Every structure is written in C-alpha cells, then in structure tokens.
Amino acid sequence: MWLLVFLGAAFLVAMTPGANNLLGMHHGMRYGPASGVTGLFGRLTGFAILIAAVAAGLGSLLAASEHALTVIKWVGVAYLVWIGARILYTSFRAGAFTAADDVTTAPSLFALARKEFITAVTNPKAVLIFTAFVPQFIDPARGQVTAQVLTLGAVYLVAELAAGSIYVGIGAIVRAVRMSKRAQRNLDRGTGVILLGMAGMLASSPR
Numbered sequence: 001m002w003l004l005v006f007l008g009a010a011f012l013v014a015m016t017p018g019a020n021n022l023l024g025m026h027h028g029m030r031y032g033p034a035s036g037v038t039g040l041f042g043r044l045t046g047f048a049i050l051i052a053a054v055a056a057g058l059g060s061l062l063a064a065s066e067h068a069l070t071v072i073k074w075v076g077v078a079y080l081v082w083i084g085a086r087i088l089y090t091s092f093r094a095g096a097f098t099a100a101d102d103v104t105t106a107p108s109l110f111a112l113a114r115k116e117f118i119t120a121v122t123n124p125k126a127v128l129i130f131t132a133f134v135p136q137f138i139d140p141a142r143g144q145v146t147a148q149v150l151t152l153g154a155v156y157l158v159a160e161l162a163a164g165s166i167y168v169g170i171g172a173i174v175r176a177v178r179m180s181k182r183a184q185r186n187l188d189r190g191t192g193v194i195l196l197g198m199a200g201m202l203a204s205s206p207r
Helices: 002-015 019-033 033-055 058-064 068-095 109-121 124-137 145-176 181-204
Strands: none
Touching: 002 109, 002 124, 002 145, 019 033, 019 068, 019 109, 019 124, 019 181, 033 109, 033 124, 033 145, 068 181, 124 145
C-alpha cells in the first residue's frame, strides 16, 4: 500500500513542469515520439545515479553541503542557458531557410539522451527529490533502509518514465498536426525563452 501511495505522489512530482519535461516535449515536437522517448532514458540514467548515491549515503552529505549544491546549481544554470540559447539560435537561423530545407533532422539518439542526462544531474531540485522527498517514505521498521531507498527509487523511475512520456507525447501531437514552419519556429522560440527563464530563476534562488 505504501508503494502505491508513493507512486501517486511521485507521479505528481514527476509531472511538475521543469527543464527535463520541457526538453522532452521539445524533442517529441521536433524529432518525433521515438526520438523523444529514447532521449528520456538519458534522464532516467541520471536519476538512477542520484538514487544510487542516496542509497550509498552520499545523498545526505551532498544535500548538507552548501558548496556542492552551489556548484551543481551554477553548472545547471550554465547548461540551461546553453540549451535555451541554442534552441533560440536554431529557430532564428531556420527562418532564413527555404521550405525545401530540412530543419528537423534528428541528431543522434545518444546526443538526445546526453542532453536529458546532463539536465537531470545538474538540477539541484533533482538532488532534493532524492534527499528530501524520497526519504519521507522510508520506515526503518520495514527493513533495511538501503533496500527501501533502491525500491522507492525504482518506483520513482517508473513514475518519471510515465510523466516524461506524456510530455513527449504532447510534443508529438503538436508535430502530428503539421503546424506551419512559422508556428514551429515560434514554439521553439517560446521553449528557448522558458529555458532561459528557468536558468534565471535557478540563478536567483537562494540555494
């Protein structure tokens, strides 16, 4: 029963709009659902590493280290700025192409997964999810804490996969309606602006 309660709570957390979900939606919109879902596994790999760190006892130390979180924060800010600026640059550059030009050719699946991975592991909020949210559902009376962390982490990954797939699906629906090149560029520009806004919010956060 407690796992079902955690799964519901985890899904709500995973569905919260954020950099990874926005990036997944962008990938689904630009490159199709298959590429978007494949990229999603980069995010899951990053989260799996964080879960393993928490299970090994490193998570609590990281959460308590102001310096470590500050470094992660600014790396995350820099990466969000880079992604947002690149999307904006590509959208404005595409405006100079003719209709015959293919501006939606998907990069390698590895490149998509790498983007999601780096975005996940450089997001301080992801660290807090696994050091503050997940431990609330741990009860020493149920057995080994490490085993519980790994179990809850696996359940969270399922919730993240479901939520991320929904965002990719939304992007794929937008792609399927065959919007005009101008509308696609406007959506890309909106995505880039939002990512830059998230970078600004992260940079101005106290921690």
